[in-house]
Amino acid sequence: MIRRLAFFLLRFSLVPFFARELIQRKKVTIIAYHLVSPEVAEAHFTALRRRYNIISLRDFLNARSNGTLDKLPPKALIVTLDDGHKSNYLLKPVFQKYSIPATIFLCSGIAGTNRHFWFATHLVDTDRQYLKRVSDERRLEMLEKVGFSETREFATRQALSQTEIEEMKNIADFQSHTVFHSILPRCSKQRSVREIWQSRRDLEDKFGLSVYALAYPNGDYSNREIEIASSAGYECALTMDFGFNSRRTPLFQLRRIAVNDDAAVSELLVKVSGVWGFLRERVRSKRKPKGE
Numbered sequence: 001m002i003r004r005l006a007f008f009l010l011r012f013s014l015v016p017f018f019a020r021e022l023i024q025r026k027k028v029t030i031i032a033y034h035l036v037s038p039e040v041a042e043a044h045f046t047a048l049r050r051r052y053n054i055i056s057l058r059d060f061l062n063a064r065s066n067g068t069l070d071k072l073p074p075k076a077l078i079v080t081l082d083d084g085h086k087s088n089y090l091l092k093p094v095f096q097k098y099s100i101p102a103t104i105f106l107c108s109g110i111a112g113t114n115r116h117f118w119f120a121t122h123l124v125d126t127d128r129q130y131l132k133r134v135s136d137e138r139r140l141e142m143l144e145k146v147g148f149s150e151t152r153e154f155a156t157r158q159a160l161s162q163t164e165i166e167e168m169k170n171i172a173d174f175q176s177h178t179v180f181h182s183i184l185p186r187c188s189k190q191r192s193v194r195e196i197w198q199s200r201r202d203l204e205d206k207f208g209l210s211v212y213a214l215a216y217p218n219g220d221y222s223n224r225e226i227e228i229a230s231s232a233g234y235e236c237a238l239t240m241d242f243g244f245n246s247r248r249t250p251l252f253q254l255r256r257i258a259v260n261d262d263a264a265v266s267e268l269l270v271k272v273s274g275v276w277g278f279l280r281e282r283v284r285s286k287r288k289p290k291g292e
């Protein structure tokens with residue numbers, strides 16, 4: 001309730017308005033969803049289209065490489081969705097209605113199968129957070145104990161099917177989110193290489209896609225992943241690091257703003273304007289002990 005009120009007050013404080021007009025005007029904003037419903041997406045896209053110019057990730061990259069970023073519309077915004085959850089299929093008519101050239105990041109070892117996302121296994125949230133911090137081997141060992149394995153086919157699917165991807169191919173832009181959604185910096189080098197290289201190859205072979213972008217699972221990466229992704233032939237990679245993108249943002253560390261899948265419009269507008277992230281980073285840096 002307090003949170004809702006805070007977003008509501010911030011929304012009408014004019015701060016997001018000035019952030020849009022003064023800071024975002026010449027920058028490219030990339031937002032990230034996961035499992036947004038068609039109803040929420042409709043409300044969000046209506047609000048966003050009034051205030052931003054929605055472009056595709058491809059348009060942004062082309063403008064970056066041609067040095068024509070200044071030709072992009074002001075307040076350019078890119079919509080992305082991570083994981084390729086099966087419910088993303090329901091967004092097809094919404095993308096069409098609002099002309100949203102969204103990018104959906106797929107896990108090549110899960111899309112088109114009945115395999116599950118490891119983080120969607122029945123776990124309490126503290127365990128899920130813990131598993132993101134331990135080594136990849138340890139994570140898989142622990143998941144095995146609760147009946148999960150990466151290649152196990154379950155009775156029901158969680159990801160988009162081959163047919164759904166085929167049907168959406170001309171509307172959405174499908175890119176890579178690795179093979180099995182491993183937390184890359186926790187993997188051996190060999191495993192990280194496989195997750196990044198094989199995903200691109202599989203998505204191209206299995207689904208006939210043209211893959212040029214990678215979204216690091218959980219937004220986690222290190223210098224090693226930047227090197228692997230660029231040698232695997234990707235043109236860019238997306239993080240969950242907060243901020244906007246300009247001609248100076250490193251292409252393998254593109255910044256995104258996470259949006260809650262059920263956010264009210266006030267929350268959406270405050271977050272997308274960067275005001276919320278800016279305030280949060282201030283609070284965090286104050287809390288951090290000196291020298292860190």
Ligand SMILES: [Zn+2]
Pocket residue numbers: 082083177181217218
């Ligand atoms: Zn993900």
